[in-house]
Amino acid sequence: MVGLQKYKADYQQLIAELPGQSLNWLQQLRADAYAAFSETGFPSLREEEWRYTNVSAIEKKLFSPLVSADNSTLDAAWLDTYALKDAIRIVIVNGRFCKEHSSLEGLPAAVTVSSMADALEQKPQLVEQYLAQAVGHDKHSFVAFNTAWFSDGLLVHVPAQLVLEQPIQLLHVVTQADYLATSRNIVVVEEMAQAEVIETFVGESNAYLTASVTEVFVEENAELILYKMQSESDKAYHFGGTYVKQARHSRFKHHNFAFGSLLARNDVHTDLDVASECDLNGLYLGIKRQHIDNHTRINHLQPHAISRELYKGVLNQRARGVFQGLVFVAEDAQKTDSTMNNRNLLLSADAEADAKPQLEIYADDVKCAHGVTVGQLEDKSIFYLKSRGLDEETARNVLTFAFANEMVEKVALKDLHAMVLDQLLQRFPQEHVDKEWL
Amino acid sequence: MLNIENLHVNVGDKIILKGLNLQIKPGEVHAIMGPNGAGKSTLSHVLSGKAGYTITQGKVTYAGQDLLDMDPELRAREGVFLAFQYPVEIPGVSNIYLLKAALNAIRKHQGLDEVDAMDFLTLVKDKIKLLQMDEKFLYRAVNDGFSGGEKKRNEILQAAILEPKLCILDETDSGLDIDALKVVANGINSLRTEERSFLMITHYQRMLDYIKPDFVHVLADGKIVKSGGPELALELEAKGYQWVEEKVA
Numbered sequence: 001m002v003g004l005q006k007y008k009a010d011y012q013q014l015i016a017e018l019p020g021q022s023l024n025w026l027q028q029l030r031a032d033a034y035a036a037f038s039e040t041g042f043p044s045l046r047e048e049e050w051r052y053t054n055v056s057a058i059e060k061k062l063f064s065p066l067v068s069a070d071n072s073t074l075d076a077a078w079l080d081t082y083a084l085k086d087a088i089r090i091v092i093v094n095g096r097f098c099k100e101h102s103s104l105e106g107l108p109a110a111v112t113v114s115s116m117a118d119a120l121e122q123k124p125q126l127v128e129q130y131l132a133q134a135v136g137h138d139k140h141s142f143v144a145f146n147t148a149w150f151s152d153g154l155l156v157h158v159p160a161q162l163v164l165e166q167p168i169q170l171l172h173v174v175t176q177a178d179y180l181a182t183s184r185n186i187v188v189v190e191e192m193a194q195a196e197v198i199e200t201f202v203g204e205s206n207a208y209l210t211a212s213v214t215e216v217f218v219e220e221n222a223e224l225i226l227y228k229m230q231s232e233s234d235k236a237y238h239f240g241g242t243y244v245k246q247a248r249h250s251r252f253k254h255h256n257f258a259f260g261s262l263l264a265r266n267d268v269h270t271d272l273d274v275a276s277e278c279d280l281n282g283l284y285l286g287i288k289r290q291h292i293d294n295h296t297r298i299n300h301l302q303p304h305a306i307s308r309e310l311y312k313g314v315l316n317q318r319a320r321g322v323f324q325g326l327v328f329v330a331e332d333a334q335k336t337d338s339t340m341n342n343r344n345l346l347l348s349a350d351a352e353a354d355a356k357p358q359l360e361i362y363a364d365d366v367k368c369a370h371g372v373t374v375g376q377l378e379d380k381s382i383f384y385l386k387s388r389g390l391d392e393e394t395a396r397n398v399l400t401f402a403f404a405n406e407m408v409e410k411v412a413l414k415d416l417h418a419m420v421l422d423q424l425l426q427r428f429p430q431e432h433v434d435k436e437w438l
Numbered sequence: 439m440l441n442i443e444n445l446h447v448n449v450g451d452k453i454i455l456k457g458l459n460l461q462i463k464p465g466e467v468h469a470i471m472g473p474n475g476a477g478k479s480t481l482s483h484v485l486s487g488k489a490g491y492t493i494t495q496g497k498v499t500y501a502g503q504d505l506l507d508m509d510p511e512l513r514a515r516e517g518v519f520l521a522f523q524y525p526v527e528i529p530g531v532s533n534i535y536l537l538k539a540a541l542n543a544i545r546k547h548q549g550l551d552e553v554d555a556m557d558f559l560t561l562v563k564d565k566i567k568l569l570q571m572d573e574k575f576l577y578r579a580v581n582d583g584f585s586g587g588e589k590k591r592n593e594i595l596q597a598a599i600l601e602p603k604l605c606i607l608d609e610t611d612s613g614l615d616i617d618a619l620k621v622v623a624n625g626i627n628s629l630r631t632e633e634r635s636f637l638m639i640t641h642y643q644r645m646l647d648y649i650k651p652d653f654v655h656v657l658a659d660g661k662i663v664k665s666g667g668p669e670l671a672l673e674l675e676a677k678g679y680q681w682v683e684e685k686v687a
Contacts (some may be wrong), residue, residue, distance in 0.1 A: 025549055066681070079529045089619055134529075344599070352488060378526075379489070381526050381528060383489070383510060384522065384525070384526040384528070385490075385528075385536070386487075386509070386510040386511045386514070387486050387488075387510050387511075387513075387514055387520050387522075387537075388514055388536065388540035388542035388543075388596065388600070389511055389514040389540045389544045389547070389600070390511060390540065390543055391511050391541060391543070394539070394543075395511075398536075398539065399528065399529055399531075401530065401531070402528050402530030402531040402579075403530060404530070405530035405531070406529040406530035406579070407580075408530075409530065
């Protein structure tokens with residue numbers, strides 16, 4: 001049995017075990033998504049949105065959710081290095097909620113943080129209200145795949161007017177080789193509420209496939225800061241999507257760090273209502289033969305919304321980075337204020353960056369700017385550092401580090417900042433870097 | 439300290455410096471003034487080792503060594519400091535990080551140990567008061583989003599910490615309002631010692647109201663066409679550069 005057939009055959013064995021089987025609406029949703037996926041299969045290079053990223057390897061490798069998902073091998077000390085100390089923490093191991101490593105201490109009673117499987121049993125109406133509302137399975141076949149296959153996931157619900165002091169960490173872990181981990185997550189921040197949520201994806205040193213979709217709802221005048229740190233194993237495949245619905249006057253900040261995996265594709269889409277604001281930040285670091293594809297879409301659907309976007313890539317050796325960003329401005333979205341920037345630093349002759357920013361504007365009174373750079377370090381910056389006594393190699397290292405660190409600096413959470421900085425330094429080691437002086 | 443003999447410099451096919459001579463002894467302050475396009479910035483760039491300039495004739499010795507043969511970082515470690523006309527912004531690296539890296543590079547060259555963290559902080563906090571800068575500047579990215587005046591102060595702060603032997607100030611007064619100019623000038627004056635020399639490159643006389651030079655030179659058409667004491671600057675201010683250019687012609 002090959003490729004798609006194997007995934008489909010697995011699905012027939014898997015389906016009875018998937019959460020929420022007693023819910024008719026969910027059964028229907030999964031059935032529709034499965035039908036849509038069956039028809040198209042995984043995306044191909046022929047599709048414009050996938051032209052830079054070949055996913056055929058995941059059909060050849062045959063990842064399966066039926067591999068025994070035994071958590072007893074989980075290295076607790078290793079996992080602990082990815083746990084944020086002061087955060088409420090929910091851990092998903094091999095696609096399923098792991099109570100043992102989770103910590104809900106300090107969570108206000110009014111806030112819901114639970115596994116998707118539990119939520120489907122205990123609060124099915126709440127899940128129904130949001131699931132598949134920020135993204136339909138027609139978006140692309142990975143969303144359809146995720147909708148049909150998801151084995152668990154997380155639900156975060158912050159009720160109106162509540163300002164959550166503690167950040168919430170959603171820690172996704174894969175420990176099994178050849179494993180297929182599909183999670184579906186929902187984050188809801190109701191009117192006037194505020195929250196910070198961190199999605200972390202890590203794995204032990206195996207080949208596996210993560211397919212994760214997160215739907216986000218930022219209601220009227222609410223604020224969400226969402227971080228994503230993707231530090232999967234260097235043999236892993238990661239397909240992630242963050243789909244956001246922003247109500248009037250809402251504020252959404254996203255910090256997207258793509259560090260790990262052999263091949264990663266991440267989509268961030270947001271729909272902006274009247275006078276809402278989004279700020280999308282991204283940093284992708286590619287070394288060896290890594291392939292990291294970033295896809296963003298900002299939909300200005302109503303007037304007076306503001307969007308800011310900056311994605312930076314550092315690519316070394318034979319790594320390849322992709323940025324496809326679209327800003328869409330609907331006819332009604334007058335007074336839109338938008339900037340989109342993508343900057344790439346190529347450190348070797350074999351590294352590659354593909355940048356494709358796009359504006360699609362149907363309103364006539366808007367301010368939209370976009371810019372792209374692909375290049376090397378600037379001579380004048382190198383000279384400036386040399387004129388202060390630094391040798392050429394150190395100057396280049398410092399500037400490379402600085403280029404990436406500009407995005408790390410934006411992380412306000414202290415523990416997370418330290419963790420992201422460690423990840424950066426692991427990939428681009430700096431001799432004699434004394435972190436306390438950074 | 440510094441001896442420039444018959445220096446000829448090209449940028450591409452264009453001849454910029456055409457036989458420049460200048461001698462600076464330890465502790466002296468020299469001002470080079472001149473109209474736009476005379477070659478002032480070329481001189482500061484050539485002395486600091488910036489790429490893109492061809493030396494066709496002449497030589498420059500610094501403390502007995504052939505300066506033009508040294509890499510920029512070696513010049514810096516040997517005590518040559520250029521305060522940039524347009525300091526470069528480096529988002530992502532804090533001021534204090536660069537200061538420490540630079541000081542340690544110089545100390546290593548001198549055969550000294552890396553600076554102790556506490557001593558370094560004490561030193562930096564002491565010097566930052568001199569420039570009337572807030573300590574917050576230390577933790578901001580190098581020149582990133584700094585105003586023109588803040589950038590110039592930051593250059594002098596670097597000089598105050600790195601303690602060069604020869605300080606080249608390239609249009610340090612440009613873009614400064616009068617209050618910022620006074621602060622920067624005070625900072626520079628506090629760096630004056632009997633051993634440390636200064637080469638001030640400026641278009642206007644006003645900085646010389648605050649930093650008294652020992653010698654003033656007029657650079658026009660790639661050469662020093664007139665030298666004198668501080669009074670020459672005043673004469674220039676009154677009569678304009680045309681006066682010198684006409685005399686030369």
